[in-house]
Amino acid sequence: MASNEFDLIARYFEHQNVNRRDVALSIGDDCALLNVPAGSQLAVSTDSLVAGTHFLPDADPALVAHKALASNLSDLAAMGATPAWVSLALTLPTPDEDWLRPFCQGFFALADYYNVQLVGGDTTKGPMSITITVHGFVPQGEALTRSGAQSGDWIYVTGNLGDSAAGLALLLGEKTVSDPQLRATLLDRHYKAQPRILAGQALRGIASAALDISDGLISDLGHILKRSGLAANIEVDKLPLSPELRLFETVVDKALQLALGSGEEYELCFTVPEQNRGAIDTTLAHCGVKATCIGQLRPGRGISLSRGDQKLDWQLHGYDHFAE
Amino acid sequence: MASNEFDLIARYFEHQNVNRRDVALSIGDDCALLNVPAGSQLAVSTDSLVAGTHFLPDADPALVAHKALASNLSDLAAMGATPAWVSLALTLPTPDEDWLRPFCQGFFALADYYNVQLVGGDTTKGPMSITITVHGFVPQGEALTRSGAQSGDWIYVTGNLGDSAAGLALLLGEKTVSDPQLRATLLDRHYKAQPRILAGQALRGIASAALDISDGLISDLGHILKRSGLAANIEVDKLPLSPELRLFETVVDKALQLALGSGEEYELCFTVPEQNRGAIDTTLAHCGVKATCIGQLRPGRGISLSRGDQKLDWQLHGYDHFAE
Numbered sequence: 001m002a003s004n005e006f007d008l009i010a011r012y013f014e015h016q017n018v019n020r021r022d023v024a025l026s027i028g029d030d031c032a033l034l035n036v037p038a039g040s041q042l043a044v045s046t047d048s049l050v051a052g053t054h055f056l057p058d059a060d061p062a063l064v065a066h067k068a069l070a071s072n073l074s075d076l077a078a079m080g081a082t083p084a085w086v087s088l089a090l091t092l093p094t095p096d097e098d099w100l101r102p103f104c105q106g107f108f109a110l111a112d113y114y115n116v117q118l119v120g121g122d123t124t125k126g127p128m129s130i131t132i133t134v135h136g137f138v139p140q141g142e143a144l145t146r147s148g149a150q151s152g153d154w155i156y157v158t159g160n161l162g163d164s165a166a167g168l169a170l171l172l173g174e175k176t177v178s179d180p181q182l183r184a185t186l187l188d189r190h191y192k193a194q195p196r197i198l199a200g201q202a203l204r205g206i207a208s209a210a211l212d213i214s215d216g217l218i219s220d221l222g223h224i225l226k227r228s229g230l231a232a233n234i235e236v237d238k239l240p241l242s243p244e245l246r247l248f249e250t251v252v253d254k255a256l257q258l259a260l261g262s263g264e265e266y267e268l269c270f271t272v273p274e275q276n277r278g279a280i281d282t283t284l285a286h287c288g289v290k291a292t293c294i295g296q297l298r299p300g301r302g303i304s305l306s307r308g309d310q311k312l313d314w315q316l317h318g319y320d321h322f323a324e
Numbered sequence: 325m326a327s328n329e330f331d332l333i334a335r336y337f338e339h340q341n342v343n344r345r346d347v348a349l350s351i352g353d354d355c356a357l358l359n360v361p362a363g364s365q366l367a368v369s370t371d372s373l374v375a376g377t378h379f380l381p382d383a384d385p386a387l388v389a390h391k392a393l394a395s396n397l398s399d400l401a402a403m404g405a406t407p408a409w410v411s412l413a414l415t416l417p418t419p420d421e422d423w424l425r426p427f428c429q430g431f432f433a434l435a436d437y438y439n440v441q442l443v444g445g446d447t448t449k450g451p452m453s454i455t456i457t458v459h460g461f462v463p464q465g466e467a468l469t470r471s472g473a474q475s476g477d478w479i480y481v482t483g484n485l486g487d488s489a490a491g492l493a494l495l496l497g498e499k500t501v502s503d504p505q506l507r508a509t510l511l512d513r514h515y516k517a518q519p520r521i522l523a524g525q526a527l528r529g530i531a532s533a534a535l536d537i538s539d540g541l542i543s544d545l546g547h548i549l550k551r552s553g554l555a556a557n558i559e560v561d562k563l564p565l566s567p568e569l570r571l572f573e574t575v576v577d578k579a580l581q582l583a584l585g586s587g588e589e590y591e592l593c594f595t596v597p598e599q600n601r602g603a604i605d606t607t608l609a610h611c612g613v614k615a616t617c618i619g620q621l622r623p624g625r626g627i628s629l630s631r632g633d634q635k636l637d638w639q640l641h642g643y644d645h646f647a648e
Contacts, residue, residue: 024365028551029470030402030535031367033462036360041348043355044443046411046457050450078354087370089413089455119368126374127451131413133370138357146353211354227352 012104013088018117022084032119034085040137045075051128056171061099062106063191064130067264069110070195071214072134074266077200078212080144081136083114088121089131095123114197144203144210144270147227153208153271155232155295156280158196160242161217162255163189165262177248185244193266198287203270206279210270216261218303221269231300236260236307236314240292257314260305271297336428337412342441346408356443358409364461369399375452380495385423386430387515388454391588393434394519395538396458398590401524402536404468405460407438412445413455419447438521468527468534468594471551477532477595479556479619480604482520484566485541486579487513489586501572509568517590522611527594530603534594540585542627545593555624560584560631564616581638584629595621 014027025033036042049068051057069086076083088107092099111118116134167190169175170183177183196212203210209224217234225232239259249255272280277293284291305312338351349357360366373392375381393410400407412431416423435442440458491514493499494507501507520536527534533548541558549556563583573579596604601617608615629636 025467025469030399031369031405031460031467033403033467033469034366034368036366038362042358042360042366044358044409044411044457044459045355046413046445046455048413048415048446048448048450048455050415050448053448053450075354079357081355085368087368087457089370089372091372091374091453121370122372122455124372124374124377124453126377126453129415129450129453131370131372131446131455133368133411133457135368136355143349143355143357145349145357 012100013118013121016108016118017112018115020084020115020117023117023119026117026119027121032085034119034135037137039140041140041143043076043079043081043136043138043143044133045072046131046133047072047075048129048131057128061103065103065106066110066192068130068132069107070193070266071264072132073114073116073195073197074193074212074214076134076136077196078144078210078268079136079138080142080200080204080210081138082201083116083134083136083197085119085135086111086116087133088118089124090121091124091126091129093125093128142204144200144207146209146211146224149209149224149228149230149271149297150273151230151297151299153273153297154277154293155221155234155269155271155297156291156293157213157217157240157267157269158199158284158289158291159267160240160245161213161265161267162245162259162262163242164193164264165258166245166248167191179247182244182247186248190264193264195266196268196289199268199284199289202283202287203268206272206276206283207270208273210268213265213267213269214263216263217269218260221303224269224271225301225303228297230297231302231304232295232297233304233306234295236305236312238292238294240290336424337442337445340432340442341436342439344408344439344441347441347443350441350443351445356409358443358459361461363464365464365467367400367403367405367460367462367467368457369396370455370457371396371399372453372455381452385427389427389430390434390516392454392456393431394517394590395588396456397438397440397519397521398517398536398538400458400460401520402468402534402592403460403462404466404524404528404534405462406525407440407458407460407521409443409459410435410440411457412442413448414445415448415450415453417449417452466528468524468531470533470535470548473533473548473552473554473595473621474597475554475621475623477597477621478601478617479545479558479593479595479621480615480617481537481541481564481591481593482523482608482613482615483591484564484569485537485589485591486569486583486586487566488517488588489582490569490572491515503571506568506571510572514588517588519590520592520613523592523608523613526607526611527592530596530600530607531594532597534592537589537591537593538587540587541593542584545627548593548595549625549627552621554621555626555628556619556621557628557630558584558619560629560636562616562618564614
């Protein structure tokens with residue numbers, strides 16, 4: 001069995017289905033050499049997943065790979081960018097082929113789907129962690145950013161919210177459900193989020209601001225508000241909940257609170273000026289993605305929650321890696 | 325004291341001196357948005373440093389930062405690329421400001437020197453590690469790669485070899501020297517290698533192949549040989565040794581063996597066709613970098629060592645993170 005760094009890299013990472021014409025030189029030299037199309041800007045994002053912090057050390061390696069890459073692709077989606085290339089820095093305690101094989105399967109399954117080529121990386125010895133840097137293109141000046149929202153713009157989210165938190169609660173044993181199918185579905189929603197690449201691209205020219213929900217709606221929407229100097233009101237009964245979440249949590253207010261705080265959803269949260277609202281449904285229908293209007297931006301600071309005319313005083317916290 | 329992820333990132337990483345005009349959007353959104361100059365290819369490299377594997381956990385954070393960034397910039401140097409942008413993924417057990425402050429000082433001192441802008445990254449909780457992705461530009465088609473060498477080409481290295489290994493031996497307590505100044509110099513050589521950016525750029529159009537010496541000359545030269553399908557002979561007495569290395573190791577053959585295996589040198593090893601030899605000295609003199617011819621490529625496989633007409637049978641190994 002080969003056990004040195006170079007053999008490992010060669011065996012597991014040099015073989016892939018995607019061979020992009022814009023990659024002049026891929027894995028195996030000091031750098032990758034890449035061609036960015038004329039008229040496009042390069043969008044770059046980096047995320048780390050650490051065993052014990054972001055995933056359980058005994059988690060299915062294929063699911064860990066999916067999550068690691070999906071969370072990065074989701075950042076490209078939030079900019080309206082088209083994914084192109086990825087670098088993978090993998091730290092492992094031992095060169096365990098029984099771990100590497102399914103990890104690579106999960107990684108390349110998602111990379112292939114989005115025509116993303118692995119162009120470089122590093123394999124090192126140490127406590128298990130995965131750092132991924134993704135590169136994508138966006139037409140010059142058309143990227144969706146976190147700033148740019150105006151008072152009066154409507155707040156939308158794609159898909160449903162809360163399923164990822166429900167799946168995580170099941171995974172951690174904090175809660176149980178009797179239906180094994182329900183459990184499997186919610187675990188899948190937690191592990192196998194699909195980055196909203198097509199939706200992000202479709203929203204260029206329509207949304208005034210956008211980001212992906214990685215830390216929870218409340219926490220992430222806060223970034224748009226901070227950048228725009230605005231406040232937001234969310235009508236909680238408009239939050240899109242899946243049928244599975246309603247089975248998981250039958251108390252509706254608790255389900256809504258899950259939806260507000262659920263991290264690692266990788267749905268997009270975006271704002272839309274009044275005059276562009278008509279374009280949303282038709283545009284996103286082409287991508288097979290639903291979008292729900294959940295509130296509106298207004299002058300001021302912070303996020304308020306309402307039910308009809310009633311203000312709600314629910315206490316919610318965003319996700320914070322270093323918080324106790 | 326602020327202790328959440330966002331505050332940490334904001335405080336330590338949003339303030340920097342470099343503000344490049346090709347950065348349309350930097351830290352703080354889902355992605356950075358970057359403009360690659362027309363006519364240039366993008367060169368990208370990723371490296372991880374893990375505490376306990378690549379540096380001692382109690383090492384000076386400023387030196388760790390220098391080493392982490394320098395090793396990545398060295399990959400750009402080896403392609404003949406001009407550095408532009410960097411992403412930093414930092415994993416820390418706790419948000420320790422006494423560690424972060426000197427780390428950032430060391431990081432930005434080097435980044436500023438090469439006009440490199442930090443454009444993104446991630447801060448996560450876990451065992452200490454640093455993953456850096458650097459981006460640079462190289463004129464279309466002019467990059468120095470590991471392939472392209474021909475039989476008969478001469479093998480060169482920049483600077484001196486062996487000092488990094490000597491510094492590491494002192495650091496690990498494997499060896500001692502009585503002169504504190506000598507110790508300080510060799511430790512500095514280990515920790516504070518300067519990436520050969522200008523030399524790499526100067527070698528475009530002159531060298532037939534190039535790489536940087538990160539795993540040791542023998543191991544790294546092997547990559548060029550493998551790509552080119554060639555063998556190499558090294559005349560060991562031509563290896564450039566510093567006066568400090570000769571003081572550290574007075575047995576000359578042992579000093580030469582250190583030079584052959586010393587990793588993390590971040591000197592360039594490159595090959596030059598006969599007709600370009602004349603250009604080397606004048607070109608590199610402009611950069612203030614010396615280059616030494618240490619051998620020649622020939623048909624065959626592997627690396628042989630010689631002293632005059634005599635073949636040497638020294639047993640040498642390259643550096644391998646996973647090897648026992």
